[in-house]
Amino acid sequence: MMSNERVLFVDHTGQIGGAELILLDVVTSRQNASAFLFETGPLSAALAARGLKLIISQHGSGLSRFRRDSSVLSALPLAGRLAAIVVEIARAAWEHDFVYANSQKAFVLAALANVLVRRPLIWHLHDIISSAHFGAAQRRMQVLLANMCAMRVIVPSEAAAAAFVDAGGRRGLVEVVPNGIDLKSERTLRSELRQRFGLPAGPLVGVFSRLAPWKGQHVLLEALARLPDVGCIIVGDALFGEQDYAARLRTMTAELGLVDRVHFLGHRNDVPSLMQAVDVMVHPSIDPEPFGRTLVEAMLSGVPVIATDAGAAPDILERGRAGTLIPSGDPRALAAAIASVLTTPEQVATQIDYAAQRARAEYSLGRMLDTIGAVITKVRLGAVA
Incomplete structure (x- = not known):
């Protein structure tokens, strides 16, 4: 240009x-x-x-x-x-x-x-x-x-x-x-990335966005309360006067007994690597998103995606062919989707390959x-x- x-x-x-x-x-x-x-x-x-x-x-x-x-x-x-x-x-x-x-x-x-x-x-x-x-x-x-x-x-x-x-x-x-999105992506073994970042070895999900009520991180916390063996990283920070929500998330983590399983990593410049370290990337916005940059980044990183069925996500994920779509603000549905992705690796592998092809072609x-x-x-x- x-x-x-x-x-x-x-x-x-x-x-x-x-x-x-x-x-x-x-x-x-x-x-x-x-x-x-x-x-x-x-x-x-x-x-x-x-x-x-x-x-x-x-x-x-x-x-x-x-x-x-x-x-x-x-x-x-x-x-x-x-x-x-x-x-x-x-x-x-x-x-x-x-x-x-x-x-x-x-x-x-x-x-x-x-x-x-x-x-x-x-x-x-x-x-x-x-x-x-x-x-x-x-x-x-x-x-x-x-x-x-x-x-x-x-x-x-x-x-x-x-x-x-x-x-x-x-x-x-x-x-x-x-x-x-810049399509350069270096694949690294998940186990190596977990060791590099000091992350747990068990099932791990990640959410990557600024901390804001409409981004829906609280929905993910409620879903995790239903998944006792699943850990989580929350990457991002409050940017525009949303520090109260960030504090609320930490309070919720303690109240739900998730302190040992939820890791707040703040703003990071190594998001693509962190994405490859998780088993599932979750995009839990409760309001329609105009786009979903992290959806495309995850697709390029070879990570299965779960997203709210609203805004641009259905188009990016081709109505569920390139990822899993769930209702907005529904922690029960989110927990079920996470469990399904974690327990059906063969089905997810096909979806991941298609998602990467779509991301390279369209975005x-x-x-x-x-x-x-x-x-x-x-x-x-x-x-x-």
């Missing part, structure tokens, strides 16, 4: 979550690109390492803690700071050909800046716009601004596209671009970058016309 267009990438956080991992892939081959961030952090360092010019807001520190399901009224005390950020984005956009907003907060403020400085605006929407994640006023504002200001809205799945349209978004704006990094590059070219030609 090499190009000379001057693109201003905008993100609201300095942390690295799933959306930011995609952003880091998107910017890698961009020339003459800049990144406008509300605050510094690991993301700013990673973007600088990729050669981008960094522009850090003087007014955005701490705004990432403003939850996306908060009411619009709760933002009123921040109106002055938000207006100042709009002006900062407009000034930065003046020196660029495109603005590429990588989050909901970034898009809203970039769209307002678009009123001051007209530049083609692309919104990479990594969320499902629904009442589970956003208040009614926020949904109306997002969709109104998208319909008025965005030239394209990139979404990672048909589930995310349908939610955007159901909320009132124009279908003609939407480009479905599945997230791409490669090169395919994602080529498609996004084509979207940017389409926007450029439309802007010129």
Whole structure:
């Protein structure tokens, strides 16, 4: 996706979550690109390492803690700071050909800046716009601004596209671009990885995502209470004001008598290796996910997958052919699925092979970058016309 267009990438956080991992892939081959961030952090360092010019807001520190399901009224005390950020984005956009907003907060403020400085605006929407994640006023504002200001809205799945349209978004704006994953994968014996990471030798499941109520780690804990011989690693940490939930998970672990079997590993940079160390990867979200990066990573790592039958997971797992689908928020069904996967290795082996083939064919990094590059070219030609 090499190009000379001057693109201003905008993100609201300095942390690295799933959306930011995609952003880091998107910017890698961009020339003459800049990144406008509300605050510094690991993301700013990673973007600088990729050669981008960094522009850090003087007014955005701490705004990432403003939850996306908060009411619009709760933002009123921040109106002055938000207006100042709009002006900062407009000034930065003046020196660029495109603005590429990588989050909901970034898009809203970039769209307002678009009123001051007209530049083609692309919104990479990594969320499902629904009442589970956003208040009614926020949904109306997002969709109104998208319909008025965005030239394209990139979404990672048909589930995310349908939610955007159901909320009132124009279908003609939407480009479905599945997230791409680097396909390089070195296989290591599970026993060697267990020894390297100090993990137990018995049956082991893993969940890999940030700690948040809608991610459903508590459902997995309740399922484990029904599986006395199964251990678990929980990889990820609270990022956006969700520390109370992280504390709740630890309390639940003690109350359910799981302290000896559940291992909280926090944020890790060696997730692919940790995935290969487990017998099953669980994706227990209780609300529909717009994508499921860890699903694809597990498929590429040769690990059987169990996921909630909602959002993008059914598409990624091809309605159960490439993994096991279970009802949302059902610890009994999750426990049964884990037990089934652990006790049917021959059936699971066939599923694993198919899942790896599907992941390589449908969710490669090169395919994602080529498609996004084509979207940017389409926007450029439309802007010129």
